Amino acid sequence: MSLSPDLLARIRAASDEHGGPRAAMLEALKLIQHEHGWVSDPHLAEAAATLGVHRAEMEALASFYSLIFRHPVGRTVILLCDGASCWLNGAEEVREELKRRLGIGFGETTADGRYTLLNVACLGGCDRAPAAVVGRDRQLVGPLSPAGVAALLEDGL
Structure with missing residues (x-):
C-alpha cells in the first residue's frame, strides 16, 4: 500500500x-x-x-498532534468539545446522548465504520457552546442539545 x-x-x-x-x-x-x-x-x-x-x-x-490520526477512524469524525464553556452549557447531556445513540465511547468507532467519537479539550467555539467539529471538512456545529443529536446524525454528516 x-x-x-x-x-x-x-x-x-x-x-x-x-x-x-x-x-x-x-x-x-x-x-x-x-x-x-x-x-x-x-x-x-x-x-x-x-x-x-x-x-x-x-x-x-x-x-x-492529536488531530493526526495514527489509527483508522470512521468516515465521519465527531470532535466533541470538553471546554469549560461547553461543560457549563450542557455538554455532559450531549455527550451522553451521542454515546447512547452511537453505541460507542470516546476513542471508539461504530461497528459499521461510519462514526468515530473523540473528546477534545477546546474547539474555540465558546460562542456556540456546547460545540463539536464534525466531518472531513471540520464543520463547527453548535449550540448542540441532546434533542439535536438525532438530527446531527440523521443529516448524514
Missing part, C-alpha cells in the same frame, strides 16, 4: 513551498490524512523517505 504518485508530488511540492523538508513534515501528514483518512505506518515511512527526513522525526510529529 503505497502513496499515489500525485500525493508524492504534492509532498515534494510542500517541501519547496514550506521552506524545506522539516518544515513540510506536518503538511505531508495532513495531505496523507486528507487522502486516506488516517496516517498508516507505511505511509508515514514513505513520506519521510520522500522528504529525506528520519522516520522517527515524522513519528514524533504525528504523535504530538
Whole structure:
C-alpha cells in the first residue's frame, strides 16, 4: 500500500513551498490524512523517505498532534468539545446522548465504520457552546442539545 504518485508530488511540492523538508513534515501528514483518512505506518515511512527526513522525526510529529490520526477512524469524525464553556452549557447531556445513540465511547468507532467519537479539550467555539467539529471538512456545529443529536446524525454528516 503505497502513496499515489500525485500525493508524492504534492509532498515534494510542500517541501519547496514550506521552506524545506522539516518544515513540510506536518503538511505531508495532513495531505496523507486528507487522502486516506488516517496516517498508516507505511505511509508515514514513505513520506519521510520522500522528504529525506528520519522516520522517527515524522513519528514524533504525528504523535504530538492529536488531530493526526495514527489509527483508522470512521468516515465521519465527531470532535466533541470538553471546554469549560461547553461543560457549563450542557455538554455532559450531549455527550451522553451521542454515546447512547452511537453505541460507542470516546476513542471508539461504530461497528459499521461510519462514526468515530473523540473528546477534545477546546474547539474555540465558546460562542456556540456546547460545540463539536464534525466531518472531513471540520464543520463547527453548535449550540448542540441532546434533542439535536438525532438530527446531527440523521443529516448524514
